[in-house]
Amino acid sequence: MRISKGLASIGLVGLALAIGPASGFDGTPTVDTTRGPTLQSREPARIVTPPAAATITPSAAPGAPRPPAAVPQSGPARAAVPPGAFKSLAPSEAMRSGAQLLREGRAEQAVTAFEYAAEQGMPSAIWMLGRMYAEGEGVDQNKLRAFEYFKNLTKTYADDPPGTQQARYVASAFVSLGHFYLEGIPDTYVKVDAVVAREMFHYAASYYAHPEAQYQLGRLYFDGMGTAKDYKQAVRWFKSASDKGLRRAQAMLGSMLFKGQGVARQAPLGLAWLTVAKEGARPDEAWISDAYKSAMAQATLDERALAGRFLEDIVKPRRR
Numbered sequence: 576m577r578i579s580k581g582l583a584s585i586g587l588v589g590l591a592l593a594i595g596p597a598s599g600f601d602g603t604p605t606v607d608t609t610r611g612p613t614l615q616s617r618e619p620a621r622i623v624t625p626p627a628a629a630t631i632t633p634s635a636a637p638g639a640p641r642p643p644a645a646v647p648q649s650g651p652a653r654a655a656v657p658p659g660a661f662k663s664l665a666p667s668e669a670m671r672s673g674a675q676l677l678r679e680g681r682a683e684q685a686v687t688a689f690e691y692a693a694e695q696g697m698p699s700a701i702w703m704l705g706r707m708y709a710e711g712e713g714v715d716q717n718k719l720r721a722f723e724y725f726k727n728l729t730k731t732y733a734d735d736p737p738g739t740q741q742a743r744y745v746a747s748a749f750v751s752l753g754h755f756y757l758e759g760i761p762d763t764y765v766k767v768d769a770v771v772a773r774e775m776f777h778y779a780a781s782y783y784a785h786p787e788a789q790y791q792l793g794r795l796y797f798d799g800m801g802t803a804k805d806y807k808q809a810v811r812w813f814k815s816a817s818d819k820g821l822r823r824a825q826a827m828l829g830s831m832l833f834k835g836q837g838v839a840r841q842a843p844l845g846l847a848w849l850t851v852a853k854e855g856a857r858p859d860e861a862w863i864s865d866a867y868k869s870a871m872a873q874a875t876l877d878e879r880a881l882a883g884r885f886l887e888d889i890v891k892p893r894r895r
Contacts, residue, residue, distance in 0.1 A: 682713025698741035746783035769801030806837030847885035
């Protein structure tokens with residue numbers, strides 16, 4: 576497999592070093608505790624970091640967070656008018672019908688099915704309509720309309736416990752709201768507000784353990800958007816998302832460990848995470864490959880060798 580080739584390319588096979596990756600986080604919060612240090616590195620700072628992105632800020636306060644109270648009130652939402660074709664169906668059946676229509680490429684017809692299911696309170700239908708309006712799939716793109724769907728979903732179900740059927744839709748809706756607040760919606764009341772964006776990401780990251788929310792929260796701490804710059808918190812959230820397989824978080828975590836941002840410099844462990852991220856990166860994520868190549872160019876032979884042991888421990892749980 577490709578990870579094996581990456582391991583071999585680092586030249587780590589056969590080393591008998593009894594060091595595990597858990598030692599890489601001495602003195603810092605780990606993923607299990609999840610969701611203004613200065614930039615320091617003993618190596619030349621040539622590792623590529625991705626362009627500024629949405630960031631999420633974790634809270635060190637114990638206990639489950641409460642839903643953020645900063646979501647603004649919306650204007651009247653467009654009334655969904657269920658067509659006669661779906662009136663006889665249960666909401667779940669209408670949702671399945673809409674999903675089937677979408678798979679068949681009949682997005683415009685799927686919208687009416689989702690609207691009927693959403694009117695009956697189906698969280699998955701509400702989320703799907705928000706996504707379709709955000710992307711302009713089957714409807715004219717309307718980001719404010721999408722925002723309204725996501726906001727209403729979070730207002731209705733924010734207190735529901737993780738693990739429920741609707742939890743993943745609610746968590747994704749919080750993430751979508753976070754992105755809207757980072758970018759704003761032109762000519763609407765939804766203005767750029769990084770502080771509120773951080774609250775959206777934080778709730779999804781800490782309460783629902785949503786990996787994308789954890790990554791975005793880490794980016795906010797890394798960039799100092801909506802919060803003070805805090806590399807230790809960034810590492811904490813990147814680690815949590817990395818353990819869930821999110822390659823962008825793995826690349827950021829690897830880069831920070833390699834350079835010693837937020838933690839003591841741990842080049843072998845950082846190189847291992849960069850290797851995992853590089854193997855899963857898409858063609859449009861060239862910054863991940865660039866970060867890996869830069870780290871490889873700076874790493875010593877001993878660091879490359881030790882990285883192989885860390886790499887084995889990182890990928891082993893994913894093979895089970």
